[in-house]
Amino acid sequence: MSDPSKEWPLWEVFVRGKGGLSHRHAGSVHAVDAKMALEHARDTYTRRMEGVSLWVLPSAQIVASDPGDAGPLFEPAEDKVYRHPTFYKIPDGITHI
Amino acid sequence: MYTTDMSGNKKAEVVAEDPEELAAFEARVANDEFIEPKDWMPEAYRKTLVRQMSQHAHSEIVGMLPEGNWISRAPNLRRKAILLAKVQDEGGHGLYLYAAAETLGTSRDEMTEALLSGKAKYSTIFNYPTLTWADIGAIGWLVDGAAIMNQVPLQRTSYGPYARAMVRICKEESFHQRQGYEIMMHLAVGTPEQKRMAQDALNRWWWPSLMMFGPPDEKSPNTAQSMRWRIKRDTNDELRQKFVDITVPQAEAIGLTVPDDKLKWNEERGAYDFGEVDWEEFAAVVRGEGPVAKERLQARQKAWDDGAWVREAARVHAEKRANAKVAAE
Numbered sequence: 001m002s003d004p005s006k007e008w009p010l011w012e013v014f015v016r017g018k019g020g021l022s023h024r025h026a027g028s029v030h031a032v033d034a035k036m037a038l039e040h041a042r043d044t045y046t047r048r049m050e051g052v053s054l055w056v057l058p059s060a061q062i063v064a065s066d067p068g069d070a071g072p073l074f075e076p077a078e079d080k081v082y083r084h085p086t087f088y089k090i091p092d093g094i095t096h097i
Numbered sequence: 098m099y100t101t102d103m104s105g106n107k108k109a110e111v112v113a114e115d116p117e118e119l120a121a122f123e124a125r126v127a128n129d130e131f132i133e134p135k136d137w138m139p140e141a142y143r144k145t146l147v148r149q150m151s152q153h154a155h156s157e158i159v160g161m162l163p164e165g166n167w168i169s170r171a172p173n174l175r176r177k178a179i180l181l182a183k184v185q186d187e188g189g190h191g192l193y194l195y196a197a198a199e200t201l202g203t204s205r206d207e208m209t210e211a212l213l214s215g216k217a218k219y220s221t222i223f224n225y226p227t228l229t230w231a232d233i234g235a236i237g238w239l240v241d242g243a244a245i246m247n248q249v250p251l252q253r254t255s256y257g258p259y260a261r262a263m264v265r266i267c268k269e270e271s272f273h274q275r276q277g278y279e280i281m282m283h284l285a286v287g288t289p290e291q292k293r294m295a296q297d298a299l300n301r302w303w304w305p306s307l308m309m310f311g312p313p314d315e316k317s318p319n320t321a322q323s324m325r326w327r328i329k330r331d332t333n334d335e336l337r338q339k340f341v342d343i344t345v346p347q348a349e350a351i352g353l354t355v356p357d358d359k360l361k362w363n364e365e366r367g368a369y370d371f372g373e374v375d376w377e378e379f380a381a382v383v384r385g386e387g388p389v390a391k392e393r394l395q396a397r398q399k400a401w402d403d404g405a406w407v408r409e410a411a412r413v414h415a416e417k418r419a420n421a422k423v424a425a426e
């Protein structure tokens with residue numbers, strides 16, 4: 001039977017597509033340490049010049065918000081329409097604003 | 098590559114779920130929203146996905162074997178480099194899919210064990226042997242072609258990690274199909290012997306390729322549920338028809354003949370009529386009686402066993418180094 005303590009840990013892989021862009025989640029790899037995780041990330045997620053830089057971090061280190069909290073976390077923004085420029089009526093003829 | 102849905106005869110088991118959560122879930126899926134790993138999902142959805150995604154991953158990995166068989170015997174350096182890159186891609190596809198399936202709470206080792214014990218299936222197509230170089234052409238053209246047909250709709254499948262893996266895979270598959278067709282194209286204008294080789298490969302791979310779309314719709318009881326859950330987006334027969342319609346003109350264009358005497362353009366339907374797939378043969382290959390089924394699993398078992406000391410050594414070495422680092426601090 002499989003022994004979970006013997007399975008290589010999981011790492012999340014983030015790829016910067018090109019200079020000027022932020023790193024974006026691509027998937028995950030198994031590796032014993034950070035160096036191997038980078039090597040596996042390179043072989044698995046950048047075989048066609050998909051990136052110029054890689055980040056890897058242990059999946060266990062990611063702290064995620066709970067989908068059940070999506071309401072309290074994100075809904076309060078919905079009634080703050082004054083955060084958007086379209087909320088403000090500017091008369092025709094006024095330009096560059 | 099792609100896995101056929103071989104769950105054909107089993108109905109997905111029904112587990113009692115909270116009706117409110119179930120209704121909310123069904124509504125989200127019907128609305129074409131994506132389901133993410135931490136979202137609530139019915140147990141049957143999770144199970145079906147793990148089965149489908151791991152079968153798919155196993156197919157990519159086992160699919161490396163018939164083609165890997167020809168890397169050292171490719172006719173020239175160009176073909177060799179291409180085949181090597183193609184087989185490496187298939188390994189990558191397997192890894193994207195395993196990683197996506199792991200987000201559902203099944204470990205990589207559990208999936209590997211299920212494959213090696215024969216509990217999990219992989220696409221029946223890989224249990225046929227690759228006898229000549231032309232088979233490498235036929236596989237790229239037909240098998241990857243059928244895979245693309247199956248996979249393109251899955252880019253919009255309801256499970257986010259699966260859909261994202263499929264987007265990545267689809268981007269890479271098109272080169273696979275084109276390099277295969279190119280091999281066939283060259284053989285078809287080669288010596289009479291080369292042309293015969295190409296025709297022979299088409300003869301042997303045509304029907305198994307049609308089987309890749311799975312059993313006929315009336316024998317695929319889970320299709321309705323899988324379509325409702327957006328785990329599947331077209332029926333087996335729809336995709337099979339589409340594949341025939343697209344592929345027949347490609348064969349004709351290079352002077353090869355599709356081995357089906359019932360094949361005929363149907364003006365009224367705007368589609369080809371074609372002969373019946375040998376479903377007995379399909380069932381036998383699903384049962385593990387494919388010509389090289391044993392060799393395939395033996396090869397995977399050997400790779401797993403031979404790699405055991407490497408996995409163990411790497412793990413222990415990393416642990417030691419981590420401990421030494423802690424001690425030094």
Ligand SMILES: [Fe+2]
Nearest residue numbers: 098157187190
């Ligand atoms: Fe593939």
Ligand SMILES: [Fe+2]
Nearest residue numbers: 098241270273
């Ligand atoms: Fe492929």
